[in-house]
Amino acid sequence: MTATQLAYDAWLLPGLDPEEVIDWYTVPDVSVDDQPLRFPRLSSGQLEQVLDRLTAARQQYLVTATTRQLIDLIDATRARWLDYTFPWRAAAERILPTITGYTLAMVRRGLDDYLSLFKRDNLKALVRAELGDLDILDQFRERRIVPGRSRAFGPALTTHVFSGNVPGLPAQSLIAALLLKSASFGKLAAGEPVFAGLFARSLIELEPRLSDCFAVTWWPGGAAPEVEAIAFARSQAVIAYGGETAIRSIAERIPAGVRFLPYGHKLSFGVIGREGLINEIKARQLASRAAYDVAKFDQQGCVSPHLFYVEAGGEISPHSWARLLAAELARFGRNMPRGRLAPSDSAAVASFRRDVDFRASLDPDALALLTAPDADGGATVVFDADPTFTGSCLNRTVLVKPLAQAEAIIELLQPVRAFVQTAALALDPLRRDALAGRLGAAGVTRICPLGKMPDPDLAWHHDGRFNLLDLVYWADIEEGYPL
Structure with a gap:
């Protein structure tokens, strides 16, 4: 799918054939070029197939990729987004002012400021600041203060519930999951249902092996409880942005054992x-x-x-x-x-x-x-x-x-x-x-x-929490008697 086509289909669902979609959602009061944005009305079976594809692709590529390789990929994508002629950036600047109401000047300033944060040195500093070692997601590493070795593991699948208040913000959540070698399934926001798909596709363009590691779509709030239940149950982590009512509703449906990072009204x-x-x-x-x-x-x-x-x-x-x-x-x-x-x-x-x-x-x-x-x-x-x-x-x-x-x-x-x-x-x-x-x-x-105030550092503790550390679990090797 090209940047131009995203004016009409902003979803990204690996393996889903549009011919198999029986019905579609359209976002109320949102259109591009006088055409509504449409999203598949997923059945439970279709979502299960998409999630199966995400987790399989993650196993095939992300698990074997190194943190340094992923950082280089993100940095290269960031650099392309700072070029106003880059097709995905041009698509964002054409579409976002129309659907959000922000002026082009504001969208351009916001994307420049925000995406500039994701440069290589900043990403390395983020991983080191939160996990202590740039390679600790790739192999067991010596612990610095106590004996033994440790390794961090990210979630196999992270579900993101995005908000639509500020264009570009889904990048933070998607990048955090990618650094942790997690596949991502995102529920877009009605107020801004475009950027996450654009950004995911721009990463895939540089690294085609990521093509089945991202999925994003939209459905009206409360319209697909069975779809949400499947996504939450299949995930090891859920990151949600929204108002207090929405956050509370999501929290009530997160299964035990699933990491939940809520970012509510502040x-x-x-x-x-x-x-x-x-x-x-x-x-x-x-x-x-x-x-x-x-x-x-x-x-x-x-x-x-x-x-x-x-x-x-x-x-x-x-x-x-x-x-x-x-x-x-x-x-x-x-x-x-x-x-x-x-x-x-x-x-x-x-x-x-x-x-x-x-x-x-x-x-x-x-x-x-x-x-x-x-x-x-x-x-x-x-x-x-x-x-x-x-x-x-x-x-x-x-x-x-x-x-x-x-x-x-x-x-x-x-x-x-x-x-x-x-x-x-x-x-x-x-x-x-x-x-x-x-x-x-x-x-x-x-x-x-x-x-x-509107420009926090990449490694800030969002609402007092870690960006990466709260999503990982650890495995330790304790040294014992020699054989």
């Missing part, structure tokens, strides 16, 4: 200390970095900020900094406008603005809407004197709240402890390190500078 935020507000130049620099954090993919990532806490006592007040943020978001929006919103999202933003506008008229000192509709690239900045941790409706909607002391954030996080993830800190090093320890104890799993 809340991220920033804290700006008074030392960053010593003059307008410094404050504007921080506002520019914060605007990037808000605008990239319109806050749809779990790492994107819902709100910023700004410490009082600097030369620039929290309210004034909020105005600087509004100005920087307007500037960002002129070059990279907000994406097209679904009707429900558009209604949510409009309702949020109306509510803030009304309440601000009652107490303008405590609440202020600082951006005007259609004049700022779609951004909404609200100054709110109430320090309560409040999630926004996203889509470049962000709150700015004052704090007397940055350290007061710890108490404010308690009601949302289960959901907090990334905290961007603009504090001097001593204050940052002191607060970081308290934030970690309060549930925060990633602490970064302003301007880096």
